[in-house]
Amino acid sequence: MIDVNKLLEILLYQKDDPILFNSAFFFYFFAAFLLIYLAVGRSKEGRVAVFTIFSLYFFYKACGYYVGLVIISAIVDFNLSRWIYYTEDKRKQKSLLILSIILNLGLLFFFKYTDFFIGIVNDLKLANFQPLKLLLPIGISFYTFENLSYTIDVYRREIKPVDSFMDYLFFLSFFPKLMMGPIVRAADFIPQISQPYVLDKDDIGKGMYLIIAGLFKKVVISDFINQNFVQYIFDDPSKHTGLECLLGVYGYALIIYCDFSGYSDMALGIARWTGFKIPPNFDSPYQSSNITEFWRRWHISLSSWLRDYLYIPLGGNRKGKIRQYVNLLLTMLIGGFWHGASWNFIFWGAMHGGALAVDKVRLDWLKARGGGATGWVGTVMKVGGVIFTFHFVCFCWIFFKASTFQDAWALIHQVVYDFQPEVWLELYNGYTAVFWVMLLAFILHFLPGRMERYTEQGLSRLPVVASVVVMVVFIWLLVQVKSTQPMMPIYLQF
Known part of the structure; x- marks a missing residue:
């Protein structure tokens, strides 16, 4: 007999157990969704309705009644964008755009930054406000930026607003990217809604590769390294040798990449299976030979959003070199603040902004002299x-990860003044599996891109039955190695 209370406990939102x-x-959720979605696959309205309902339920399971914020945001920006587009008065268009920006950023600011500024006011002894201790709605930073890019693009006449509210709600709530991105632009996504749903072998192979790769990165690499090594280091760096701290930083570099890019890969794979192509969000960023290249490869959807809607409107490189460097610094400061209400994130953004400005000076200097070195010298320099x-980047990750500045400087202090390289054998014996997983992760990261394409092509050649077997076997293996308690994704807090 069915236990109704147990069933309700599973189906209703649980604060301590959000859907991941x-x-x-999620596997049951996705299986049910896919079966129903395939059943209505011939109908555009059916696909939109099924996907939207499942997406809103997914968001409800992730953060409860905050799902209402997605619906309200969709209603507001759907209507404002249409008023902007169909109003001929330029001043009114601008006023409506400003209203959209204020409403979207105001909502984000209220939930994400109110307590931060209350703390500043209290620290300055200007008042003594009680923190609101608001629960941050999952995904609000991502769908806020999607709303803003949509209304701004409509204002610029780069896209025409959608006629159907359900299409816009579908775009905004699309569950594969709702919680942690990528930040998808309406111009890339909405035209695909009306296209017939056709799933070919390339879609199956690419989607399967992305889902398997994403799960492997998240569960086998990120969660394992975090639970068995890195979290101990960052809990109290002063208790560990400098060698342990340095390896912990290397481990965190892998964790944040595999965690975030793993979720992005899964989002892209699920989207591919349902007929949608989302631009990639990562491109082997640790292969970058300079910081400018790094930001072309890391969190691509955010860096391109900041470029198009912040850096260029600030003036970009059109108002002189000094202004360009200031614009880079401001853009990355705001990018750091986007990640969270913390001085650590602001400092992290400032370091990257300063590095981008310095790298721009270097690139201009090389360009003026006909380019960089070639041949073996160029290879060595690369x-x-x-x-x-x-x-x-690893140095900057210390401030990104550490709970406080004191913790960050404590870790740096251990590396500089208490390195103790002689403990390496004892350390290896204690964390053998962790270090081998880290080595595997670095090897996989630095493999050439053609290896990925070969794997995708191999999976696309498999018959449907074989594809199902591959997925089932992989999930079974995953269950054997995953921790009993799923690790919360890092970017869930942003």
Whole structure:
């Protein structure tokens, strides 16, 4: 007999157990969704309705009644964008755009930054406000930026607003990317809604590869390294040697990449299976030979959004070199603040902004002299650039990960003043499996892109039955190695 209370407990929102791509509940959710979605696949209205309903339920399972914020945001920006487009008065268009920006950023600011500024006011002894301790709605940073890009693009006459509210709600709530991105632009997504749903072998192979790769990155690499090594280091760096701390930083560089890119890969794979192509969000960023290249490869949807809707409107490189460097710094400061209400994130953004400005000076200098070195000297310099860039990014990750500035400086202090390289054998014996997983992760990351394409092509050649077997076997293996308690994704907090 069915236990109704147990069933309701599973189906209703649980604050301590939100739905995750790597949770058991999600596999049942996705199987049910896919069966119904395939059943209505010939009807555009049916696909939109099914996808939207499942997406809103997915969001409800992730953060409860905050699902209402997605619906309200969709209603507001759907109507404002249409008023902007069909109003001929330029001043009214601008006023409506400003209203959209204020409403979207105001909502984000209220939930994400109110307590941060209350803390500043209290620290300055200007008042003594009680923090609101608001629960941050999952995904609000991502769908806020999607709303803003949509209304701004409509205002610029780069796209025409959609006529159907359900189409816009579908775009905004699309569950594969709702919680942690990528930040998808309406111009890339909405035209695909009306296209017939056709799933070919390439879609199956590409989607399967992305889902398997994403789950592997998240569960086998990120969660394992985090639970068995890195979390101990960052809990109290002062208790560990400098060698342990340095390896912990390397481990965190893998964790944040595999965690976030793993979820992005799964989002792209699920989207591909349902007839939608989302632009990639990562491109082997630790292969970058300079910081400018890194930001072309890391969180591509955010860096391109900041470029198009912040850096260029600030003036970009059109108002002189000094202004360009200031614009880069401001853009990355705001990008850091987007990640969270913390001085650590602001400092992290400032370091990247300053590095981008310095790298721009270097690139201009090389350009003025006809380019960089070639031949073996160029190869050596490129390798050196990759090593330097990786370590600069790792240094910045310390402040991104550490709970406080004190913790960050404590870790740096251990690396500089208490390295103790002689403990390496004892450390290896204690964390053998972790270090081998880290080595595997670095090897996989630095494999050439053609290896990925070969794997995708191999999966696309499999018959449907074989594809199902591959997925079932992989999920079974995943269950054997995954932790009993799913690790919360890092970017869920943003």
